[in-house]
Amino acid sequence: xxxxxxxxxxxxxxxxxxxxxxxxxxxxxxxxxxxxxxxxxxxxxxxxxxxxxxxxxxxxxxxxxxxxxxxxxxxxxxxxxxxxxxxxxxxxxxxxxxxxxxxxxxxxxxxxxxxxxxxxxxxxxxxxxxxxxxxxxxxxxxxxxxxxxxxxxxxxxxxxxxxxxxxxxxxxxxxxxxxxxxxxxxxxxxxxxxxxxxxxxxxxxxxxxxxxxxxxxxxxxxxxxxxxxxxxxxxxxxxxxxxxxxxxxxxxxxxxxxxxxxxxxxxxxxxxxxxxxxxxxxxxxxxxxxxxxxxxxxxxxxxxxxxxxxxxxxxxxxxxxxxxxxxxxxxxxxxxxxxxxxxxxxxxxxxxxxxxxxxxxxxxxxxxxxxxxxxxxxxxxxxxxxxxxxxxxxxxxxxxxxxxxxxxxxxxxxxxxxxxxxxxxxxxxxxxxxxxxxxxxxx
Amino acid sequence: xxxxxxxxxxxxxxxxxxxxxxxxxxxxxxxxxxxxxxxxxxxxxxxxxxxxxxxxxxxxxxxxxxxxxxxxxxxxxxxxxxxxxxxxxxxxxxxxxxxxxxxxxxxxxxxxxxxxxxxxxxxxxxxxxxxxxxxxxxxxxxxxxxxxxxxxxxxxxxxxxxxxxxxxxxxxxxxxxxxxxxxxxxxxxxxxxxxxxxxxxxxxxxxxxxxxxxxxxxxxxxxxxxxxxxxxxxxxxxxxxxxxxxxxxxxxxxxxxxxxxxxxxxxxxxxxxxxxxxxxxxxxxxxxxxxxxxxxxxxxxxxxxxxxxxxxxxxxxxxxxxxxxxxxxxxxxxxxxxxxxxxxxxxxxxxxxxxxxxxxxxxxxxxxxxxxxxxxxxxxxxxxxxxxxxxxxxxxxxxxxxxxxxxxxxxxxxxxxxxxxxxxxxxxxxxxxxxxxxxxxxxxxxxxxxxxxxxxxxxxxxxxxxxxxxxxxxxxxx
Numbered sequence: 035x036x037x038x039x040x041x042x043x044x045x046x047x048x049x050x051x052x053x054x055x056x057x058x059x060x061x062x063x064x065x066x067x068x069x070x071x072x073x074x075x076x077x078x079x080x081x082x083x084x085x086x087x088x089x090x091x092x093x094x095x096x097x098x099x100x101x102x103x104x105x106x107x108x109x110x111x112x113x114x115x116x117x118x119x120x121x122x123x124x125x126x127x128x129x130x131x132x133x134x135x136x137x138x139x140x141x142x143x144x145x146x147x148x149x150x151x152x153x154x155x156x157x158x159x160x161x162x163x164x165x166x167x168x169x170x171x172x173x174x175x176x177x178x179x180x181x182x183x184x185x186x187x188x189x190x191x192x193x194x195x196x197x198x199x200x201x202x203x204x205x206x207x208x209x210x211x212x213x214x215x216x217x218x219x220x221x222x223x224x225x226x227x228x229x230x231x232x233x234x235x236x237x238x239x240x241x242x243x244x245x246x247x248x249x250x251x252x253x254x255x256x257x258x259x260x261x262x263x264x265x266x267x268x269x270x271x272x273x274x275x276x277x278x279x280x281x282x283x284x285x286x287x288x289x290x291x292x293x294x295x296x297x298x299x300x301x302x303x304x305x306x307x308x309x310x311x312x313x314x315x316x317x318x319x320x321x322x323x324x325x326x327x328x329x330x331x332x333x334x335x336x337x338x339x340x341x342x343x344x345x346x347x348x349x350x351x352x353x354x355x356x357x358x359x360x361x362x363x364x365x366x367x368x369x370x371x372x373x374x375x376x377x378x379x380x381x382x383x384x385x386x387x388x389x390x391x392x393x394x395x396x397x398x399x400x401x402x403x404x405x406x407x408x409x410x411x412x413x414x415x416x417x418x419x420x421x422x423x424x425x426x427x428x429x430x431x432x433x434x435x436x437x438x439x440x441x442x443x444x445x446x447x448x449x450x451x452x453x454x455x456x457x458x459x460x461x462x463x464x465x466x467x468x469x470x471x472x473x474x475x476x477x
Numbered sequence: 478x479x480x481x482x483x484x485x486x487x488x489x490x491x492x493x494x495x496x497x498x499x500x501x502x503x504x505x506x507x508x509x510x511x512x513x514x515x516x517x518x519x520x521x522x523x524x525x526x527x528x529x530x531x532x533x534x535x536x537x538x539x540x541x542x543x544x545x546x547x548x549x550x551x552x553x554x555x556x557x558x559x560x561x562x563x564x565x566x567x568x569x570x571x572x573x574x575x576x577x578x579x580x581x582x583x584x585x586x587x588x589x590x591x592x593x594x595x596x597x598x599x600x601x602x603x604x605x606x607x608x609x610x611x612x613x614x615x616x617x618x619x620x621x622x623x624x625x626x627x628x629x630x631x632x633x634x635x636x637x638x639x640x641x642x643x644x645x646x647x648x649x650x651x652x653x654x655x656x657x658x659x660x661x662x663x664x665x666x667x668x669x670x671x672x673x674x675x676x677x678x679x680x681x682x683x684x685x686x687x688x689x690x691x692x693x694x695x696x697x698x699x700x701x702x703x704x705x706x707x708x709x710x711x712x713x714x715x716x717x718x719x720x721x722x723x724x725x726x727x728x729x730x731x732x733x734x735x736x737x738x739x740x741x742x743x744x745x746x747x748x749x750x751x752x753x754x755x756x757x758x759x760x761x762x763x764x765x766x767x768x769x770x771x772x773x774x775x776x777x778x779x780x781x782x783x784x785x786x787x788x789x790x791x792x793x794x795x796x797x798x799x800x801x802x803x804x805x806x807x808x809x810x811x812x813x814x815x816x817x818x819x820x821x822x823x824x825x826x827x828x829x830x831x832x833x834x835x836x837x838x839x840x841x842x843x844x845x846x847x848x849x850x851x852x853x854x855x856x857x858x859x860x861x862x863x864x865x866x867x868x869x870x871x872x873x874x875x876x877x878x879x880x881x882x883x884x885x886x887x888x889x890x891x892x893x894x895x896x897x898x899x900x901x902x903x904x905x906x907x908x909x910x911x912x913x914x915x916x917x918x919x920x921x922x923x924x925x926x927x928x929x930x931x932x933x934x935x936x937x938x939x940x941x942x943x944x945x946x947x948x949x950x951x952x953x954x955x
Contacts, residue, residue, distance in 0.1 A: 065725060134545075145749075158512045361751045362750075362751045363748045390501050441572055
């Protein structure tokens with residue numbers, strides 16, 4: 035059995051003596067016997083480190099690590115430079131608590147301040163927070179920032195990631211908020227619906243750029259409609275798209291949110307990831323969660339501190355802007371380190387390679403009979419094609435070659451595939467994929 | 478210390494990627510970004526130095542004694558991190574087909590079984606990413622439950638005044654009004670106040686047990702009866718499970734829903750503010766409301782199930798902070814059926830030992846047996862010397878110790894909330910006690926020294942007022 039208790043039995047006995055107790059069990063003598071466990075926990079006996087390692091390695095061995103991945107749909111495989119992993123493994127960063135004591139936490143605080151600045155740069159916004167759980171909760175929190183007594187109906191495009199939509203629905207159900215899903219038309223948000231429905235009760239409109247199908251939507255036009263109705267505009271953006279595409283600010287968004295996982299965070303079977311949130315100056319005090327600000331110490335030295343805490347749960351309790359306490363601090367530090375490592379040119383290079391490889395792949399894949407593009411709109415690094423054979427069989431065939439194929443869509447696009455290409459996919463890999471598609475499937 | 482932007486030299490970069498091996502493609506001009514992208518331009522060596530310096534100004538759990546009350550800053554075993562870093566876990570796409578992720582699913586399934594046994598629950602979701610996120614999930618389940626019974630008048634959540642701020646904040650997010658009830662003179666839930674508050678509009682009670690004063694709510698069975706009789710459900714805030722894990726199961730004391738803070742009780746690191754994990758367990762009659770997808774098993778094969786008509790929906794994308802759950806699972810397998818309660822006992826022993834070592838000087842807010850933590854009040858000291866809880870906290874920084882939680886719970890004036898945890902040695906507690914006693918004496922003889930503290934830290938006390946009044950929240954490039 036493993037144990038991390040640093041006191042010997044003898045030391046524990048000395049401590050018990052000091053307390054005037056006969057045994058460790060006496061520590062619980064004020065707890066009624068009727069609620070105590072009688073026979074202990076029904077779980078296995080503890081194991082040594084080596085045994086536990088073997089057990090967990092066996093579990094890891096039951097998963098398939100794909101050499102080649104053409105699947106995104108909200109989780110993206112990008113190259114993570116060695117320095118980023120090294121920095122993110124530093125013990126103090128890993129084990130520190132929330133930096134409540136700024137005098138001994140300048141490292142964490144400064145790293146968050148730098149992260150906030152980088153998110154502002156990426157999105158074109160004025161202010162960013164220290165992170166929320168992931169892209170989906172960032173969407174849900176952004177919506178909460180916009181709702182008030184007069185405006186309490188929120189609009190979300192059907193083209194956002196289905197998990198995000200489901201999360202937003204859950205949060206809206208919780209708060210008793212009316213949510214309208216703006217229908218999709220030809221892979222994009224139905225602008226006519228927006229024009230017809232947004233009114234003086236509308237609080238916000240949320241869309242994703244590029245959308246779930248990889249399509250670059252005409253955000254500016256939507257946000258123009260929202261602004262006219264007096265509603266706030268929220269853009270959920272892929273950070274790499276933000277590096278080369280029109281920023282949320284340029285498109286007229288009031289709030290920019292997104293999933294920061296592509297910025298140096300491993301796939302990790304879905305988490306931990308990184309929700310980022312940024313907004314225009316006027317909405318600063320509506321932001322949820324931690325925010326780090328710059329100030330000085332009493333000797334005039336520059337220093338950083340958690341600030342605007344009057345928004346937060348530990349001060350405002352039921353009137354707080356959100357209940358969030360723990361966030362994704364270490365993931366934010368990782369993303370900031372990643373952005374520093376790549377620099378402006380590196381981030382743009384990743385984005386451009388994603389864009390170029392996806393277009394190279396789209397041209398070749400769609401030239402294979404039966405794999406036509408479903409939409410003819412411009413896309414970033416994901417696109418949808420039809421599939422002339424059983425999607426399951428195609429995926430099985432790819433899997434045998436160590437390839438995780440595109441994501442099989444459901445609903446209205448059942449039988450279609452959402453492909454994703456990043457800088458990790460070489461031309462050779464893409465050509466090999468196309469060759470396999472050409473071979474077809476023995477049905 | 479320089480900001481990374483101040484280390485930037487135009488034109489420098491880390492060469493990480495090979496050139497693009499396909500024909501370049503460009504966005505249409507009207508789709509392109511116009512704003513400049515001002516990220517740092519630095520070399521790898523510069524980055525490494527920058528973060529090494531940042532780390533040197535960070536206080537980790539091994540930097541010194543870290544008795545931050547209600548945060549359970551126990552040692553974070555290294556094996557946990559190594560397991561989470563195995564490529565067979567860290568390089569797995571969340572949308573891989575089920576047959577290629579059997580290990581991940583089995584891990585989640587196993588974790589569900591172990592944590593359900595520890596809490597006395599029947600099912601558990603790992604989707605919530607933190608304690609507060611778990612609270613919200615649990616409260617939405619309570620809402621779903623009442624809605625499913627067309628019991629729509631239940632719009633109030635009762636919260637004791639010692640509760641964490643997240644409790645009332647979560648209640649608001651879940652569309653409830655929170656009703657605060659005052660604690661009795663013994664620091665426990667006042668049964669009469671609870672009876673008065675409970676009624677046909679009660680959706681539930683959120684309770685932390687042991688509470689934030691470190692006291693076990695010994696009337697828990699009566700509390701549960703009152704709430705259940707009124708038609709409400711009982712929610713367990715797992716922030717303080719550490720001292721009773723393997724000793725008392727929330728499910729056996731009447732709780733219907735539980736959240737765990739894996740980053741407290743189950744030794745996963747705090748990451749300077751996350752990521753944590755806040756799994757939520759419930760009794761069988763509530764399982765149908767759990768978030769989807771859920772992990773299930775049939776004939777030795779694991780799969781995700783989403784076809785639950787009454788589900789509350791989803792709390793986030795995918796399945797939660799999986800790599801954090803793996804760490805907690807590794808820890809639980811390591812400690813096992815005996816190690817879990819032994820850790821709990823060690824935590825309680827350490828807290829009582831330290832409390833008794835200080836009680837002749839500092840006033841204990843609610844004397845008696847404590848569990849994982851105890852709360853001192855510096856109010857008498859402040860009256861006598863002018864030295865506040867904050868001054869004590871800041872003075873501890875000069876002794877390379879992390880201060881306790883201060884000014885919480887709010888019902889104790891000048892509160893110092895101390896949680897030594899199970900992984901602190903007698904020796905380090907003795908050393909800490911010595912420092913606390915020295916500070917007390919210093920407060921009596923030279924209070925100004927404590928008002929001035931800290932003096933040895935990287936920065937002195939900060940101007941927090943200006944930080945909030947004239948916020949500077951990002952680097953100014955101009």
